[in-house]
Amino acid sequence: MTTTLITGANKGLGHETARRLLAAGHTVYIGSRDAERGRRAAERLGARMVVLDVTDDASVAAAAKTIEADGGLDVLINNAGIEERTPDGGVAGPAEITADMMRRVFDTNVFGVVRVTHAFLPLLQRSAAPVVVNVSSGLASLTRAADPDTPGFGYPGVAYPASKAAVNMITVQYAKAFPNMRVNAVEPGYTATDLNQHSGTQTVEEGAEIIVRMARLGPDGPTGGYFDVDGPIPW
């Protein structure tokens, strides 16, 4: 039996990933920073629920203790993420971005990934087939950001793509340090969720596909890579 934790799984891509992995036979913990939102999602899906705010050491430590007491963890999906918005709802570009905005985004998207992974490492190391999926973004690709012929080229934001580029580097470093684990970064594609006020062009079913696929990797699967649904993408 495979036990999986998905952070920020009370809605959006994390919620859909939970639904799919439950159908594939995983025991799934919905991580939710809000107990009531998490409880409702877990009830809807038939999943377990753990309160987990990725920006809070005590919350993450308590979640790790609960899951350890229940028997451990095989798959960690670092999915919780935010995109900073200006007061008028726009994306903060180079003229608007401040250190405080950067810090808020990094606290969730980057330090959150490290906080959660660090707390769950001892559990993952006891698994026979440990897997970590870091939900990154295509906007993290430096190659694409510098190429006028790619769709993300015109995206003006600073904090969000920088945070996901950091997630990519964290992924590579963890993958090298823990060769017994499959550790990969994924780009779900532009998906209609609350993150982008549902402007995304894909459904959550489509967006969750690569997250689910990488969560189900066996010990012979790739590690230290960056993938979308069609395969490896440039860093």
Ligand SMILES: NC(=O)c1ccc[n+]([C@@H]2O[C@H](COP(=O)([O-])OP(=O)(O)OC[C@H]3O[C@@H](n4cnc5c(N)ncnc54)[C@H](OP(=O)(O)O)[C@@H]3O)[C@@H](O)[C@H]2O)c1
């Ligand atoms: N949608 C896209 O087009 C797209 C594309 C590429 C990558 N992604 C990535 O996919 C992941 C999921 O995003 P989504 O599109 O599904 O957005 P979403 O619907 O807004 O879901 C984000 C989830 O993260 C949770 N979250 C935020 N801050 C948290 C914290 N401090 N602790 C715990 N959970 C927290 C949210 O919980 P609350 O309900 O409590 O706010 C929510 O459950 C993110 O990492 C995002 O960057 C999305």
